[in-house]
Amino acid sequence: MSPGNPERLHGTLELLVLKLLEPGAMNGYAIGVRIQELTDGAVIVEEGSLYPALYRMQRRGWLKAEWGKSENNRRAKFYRLSRTGKRQLGKETAEWSSFAAAVRKILGSG
């Protein structure tokens, strides 16, 4: 599967970040590594492109960021979901599911 158009890419990346942060806080590098592992590099082409997305989500109030110590005891910035972020995750998950279901129906792969 190729990356598709940028807008869908944006939305997908954000949904994935929200999902990843649901259990707890992570730093930017760890988020990037997890997404690449899980999607085989389908969503993130340039690793750095994750950061503008993280900052945008922070600006919208979905994420909270604070500096802390990473597992190897280095100073790193950690992101976690805000209450709005949790709501957003629920909303986007639902939208995505219905979207995916619709597409699947049309493609007849159900």
Next chain:
Amino acid sequence: MIKKLLGLWAAIRRQTIQQDIDSELAYHVEMRTRALEATGMGAAAARREAERRFGNYGRIRAECRAVMMVDAERQGDGIMAQFGQDLRYAVRTILKNPGFAATVILTLGLGIGANTAIFSVVDGVLLRPLPYAGSDHLVMVWQNDRLRGTELEWFSGPDYFDVLERNVVFEDLAAWEFMGATLTGADAEPQVIRAARTTHSLFRILGVPPMLGRVYDAEDDRPGGEPVVVFSHELWASRFGSDETIIGRRVVIEGNPYEVIGVMPPGFAYPTVGTQVWTPVQMGPTSRPRGNHNFRVVAQLADGVTLERANANVTAIAADLEEEYADDNLGRGMWVQGMLDATVGAVRPALLLLLGSVALVLLIACVNVASLLFARSTVRQREVAIRGALGAGRDRLIRQFLTESLVLSLLGGAAGLLVAFGGVRVLVALGPAALPRLANVGIDGRVLLFAMLASLGTGVLFGVLPALQAAGADLQSNLKEGGRTPAQRGGKGVRQFLVITEVALAAVLVTGAGLLIQSFWRLQAVDPGFAAGNVLVANVQLPASRYPQTFGSTDNAQVLAFQRELVERVGGLPNVESVALAVHHPANPGWTSRFTIDGRPPVPPGEQEEARINPVGRDYFRTVGIQVVRGRDFDEGDRASGPPVVIINEMFARRHFPEEDPVGQRLSFWGQSREIVGVVADVKFRGPAQATRQGWYAPMEQIPFGAFSVLVRTAGEPLDIAPLVQQQVLAIDPDLPVFGVATLQQQFSGFVAQPRFNMLLLGLFAGVAMVLAAVGIYGVMSYGVNQRTHEIGVRISLGATAGDVLGHVVGQGLVLAAAGVAIGLGASLWLTRALSSLLFGVGTVHLPTLVAVAFIVGAVAFAASYVPARRASKVDPMQALRGE
């Protein structure tokens, strides 16, 4: 200046954001490099590969920066401009609706003003430190008497010296006693002055230096020292025209010459307001008997000594003294009390209660304004929706609403200051004379600060809810449906909640006021045991230098001669029905003394009782209206040379002669046995709230005193003859002042001045609270009627009569009020416990008061909803339906 600071702040913030981004991105690249190295790649190669995978570093960095900076720019440079916009917008909005603004400002002005006024009293009386250097180290040292259960007992001279000697907790101690004093000579009328005899250490402890000359030192304050005197600024100014050559001059006090050595600065008035002279007590450790308790003791705690430690120390000393001097000190302990506490402790509960009550009034005012804003914010939902659609963020909308609230509350605060300026004057005028430090009360920086904080606090308090509601409403649906949305129904619920809250608060206040009114009535209804109407009281004090007085002797010829002549002269004045002398008038507690009843087994020391003693002249009982219930009144035969007699009060008779006739029995005091010749009615000489005490009266001729009251029952207004009485005194002795002239009624009502003050103020607050609550109910009901014009029109066209509509609307108002009253009465059952120490003859739970409160609040609610209900009943259905 502010702009520069904001600019600087924005620059710093930009810097921080840039650094944040850089270190986060660098961290990523570094971590990736390490991960690649771990797979066996060389350091340089790993670094290159990490950078490649990261992508275009410069572009990504710029993109991150752009996302974050939008916010920084807005917060930094724009914040002042935004505030300016919000302010202008707020002022425009307020000006657009002046009626609304006036209501809000008036409501807040009342609330903030009343609070500021009461705060100024609380601040001046309770909170400010005493005007002495190191006043937080100052304490009073008291004795107590376990046998009599009294706590505020004075010291004897020897006890004071023992504490001075033995204590390890005080830096310094001073003792003082009051001295009755007449200042004569100096080419002016004789004048009774307030004088204190003190140890020289007093001025050192208080740390107040004289304004002129010097204060007395150890050399002046020794037995046999020169008589010297220090004047108050007030006496120096009023009687000596602020003449600086006064120092070194001699004045005559109580017939003795004193040298004036100093003048204190204005405002110095220890121990009481109006103290005019201080002289050294000139006492040695044994120059006074240990059994005479004349002295109050003030001390300065040594550094680092707590009240507890000081208490422990004096308690131990007292215990030692009890052992060493069992005869005089049995049962006498000692304790220490902070000086501020000693000065104002008695009025603290009442003042705090008033402060609490007035805070409730402000709370009601806030609720009222919140409710008004709420109603309006519903109306303004469309406006908000448009502003939201045009790009105003939620926080921006909230900020803008709050700006408006704060502008309103500050205007309210300004109005409140006007109220407070007037209110403080009224409070000081109304304040009971016994309220200490009342002269301290005024509007100053602290009070202004309070008013300012109260205004800002109220602004936030009443502004936040409507702002959140307005900004939180679903913008889209308001735009679409033009403001008729579920949000409005929610708003109605909140408004009803607010009305219920304010009715409840008002009910609490009205209940408190009701209880105070009840207890004041009961105080007024107490039979004092004498007829205070039309009786004049004037006091005279014969100086011992010209009227020799030997305590306990009947051979005080000059005193007796003066008294006889005075009674004769005053008795001859027009409109005088009767005249009598007494050492204590009926509203003067006087003093008590021990006694024994002849023929009864001696009472062990420590169990001896005391009774109030009052030597009175002939016709005393008739003049002040005390009934003789058994035996006889004093008469012509009860002279100095006649057999010693005494008349007891009913309390004394009940206590000591429950089974037998007291008349004919004998009792002894001051070394003399006296026959009981009569029993008179009890008198509430300690005030109506106090329990009746046992006491007795002896003929003044048999126990002559040079200090006494003249009591005159008149046919008309008693104060009218006051100057005539004064003339008669001066006619006998031109050097004698008359002082403390008042009616007996005034003297007695002094006892209820504090309860009256409490009642008046709480009543006033309750009244304001009711008015505010009424405005609240009215506002909500008429708003509801306006909103429902359409529905009402439909009802009427479907056949509802005007009466139906009226009943419906009024019913709704009453339901709200009933809910509020129920909650308020419930809360008051708990809250009025704070009142218990201020009540007399009525419990904190008083059913008739509760019923009355429910009725009054109900009536007000009815009136407040009746007007909008009438408007509703007159809705023209055709117009209402067409108007849709």
